[in-house]
Amino acid sequence: MTLFLPPLAADDFRFPPVSDALAHPDGLLAIGGDLSAARLMSAYRSGIFPWFGEEDPLLWWSPSERAIIRPSDFHVSRSLRKAARKSQVTVTINHAFEAVIHQCAAIRGPEQTWITDQMREAYLALHQQHDAHSVEVWQEDQLVGGLYGVAVGQFFCGESMFSLIDNGSKFALWQFCHHFQAQGGQYIDCQMMTPHLASLGATAWPRDEFIHALYAARDTRLKAAYMPHVIADFRERQS
Template identity: 75%
Template sequence: MTLFLPPLAQNDVGFPPVNEALSHPDGLLAIGGDLSPARLMSAYRSGIFPWFGEDDPLLWWSPSERAILQPSDFHASRSLRKAAKKSAHTITFNRAFETVIATCATIRGPEQTWITDEMQAAYCQLHQQGDAHSVEVWDGAHLVGGLYGVSVGRVFCGESMFSHTTNASKFALWQFSQFFAQRGGHYIDCQMMTPHLASLGAKPWTRDAFIAALHAHRDDPIIQGCQPQQIADWRP
């Protein structure tokens, strides 16, 4: 089947309305453009994210169903709580953004990742201007887990996470959920629903429900200090 999407204009960072996204494949909305900070932030503020392979053109998506985690809904199982109490991990924010995104790409391998070198460079730019953030989980001096994503007001758009040790990425998401809520954060967008995300408390939302929540909170300032440099000797 041949699909046709008009390419995005190079001199305009806007996007088509999300209700024009295709049903098959679900959520494909636009093609082309670039990964400039202005275009990326325009996308996230509109409920759109880039997702494409190494040899693909730039593809932009807004699927009909979204995986949303409200911080208070994070489900910490009994086994996870027990593991956390025994853990000696340290959790930091924004200490090693470049390493986190590079590791998220590396663990999937070149055949499975959408986190290309171009994507990494683009999100590092977003990080430098204060829009993209990372969470790091350390075992001593060793980075053993983490996640990264983009802040849009009181919504955090999660992009990817990794673990080198059991539960490390869960610790990262759990701690971030708590701290994000304390600073006034409302929703964590996990993009695509999976059994793993469901087990942690994420719920499927319709695109319309997500877009309404995003528009309601994308301009609300988060309380200053949402991403401190370090939280040492974390315990839940």
């Protein structure tokens, strides 16, 4: 079966309506364009994200369901609390964006990651203009976990996480939820639902519900949500 996807114009950052996304494969909306900061922000503000392999053209998606975590709904299991009490980690924000995105790609290997060199450069450019952010988990001076994503008002659009220790990415997301909520954040978009995300408190929203919430929240400024600083220090809790 032949699929038709509208190619994106080089000089126009607008996207087709998300209601035009295909049912099979679910959410595929458009092809082409580029990964410029302006186009990426237009995509995220419209509920769209890029996802493609090394040999693929640029593909843009808006799935029929979206995995969303409300920060207050993050599920902290007893085992995670116990691990936190025994840990010696510090959690920071925007201390090592480039290292986090590198680890997110490296941990999956070149055959499985969508975080190509082109993608890393694009999101680093977004970070440099204060639209993409990272959360880091440190054990002594070693980066052992983290996540990164794109800020859109009261939404944070998560892109990827990694762990080099048990619970490394969970520590990052847990403490970011606390910080994000305190700064006025309402929703964390995790894109595609998985059993792992469901276990952390994510729920599946229909596309229309997600888009409605995004449009209502995307222009509301937060407090100092992304200033580089320590957001949690589990070493202090043991002193």
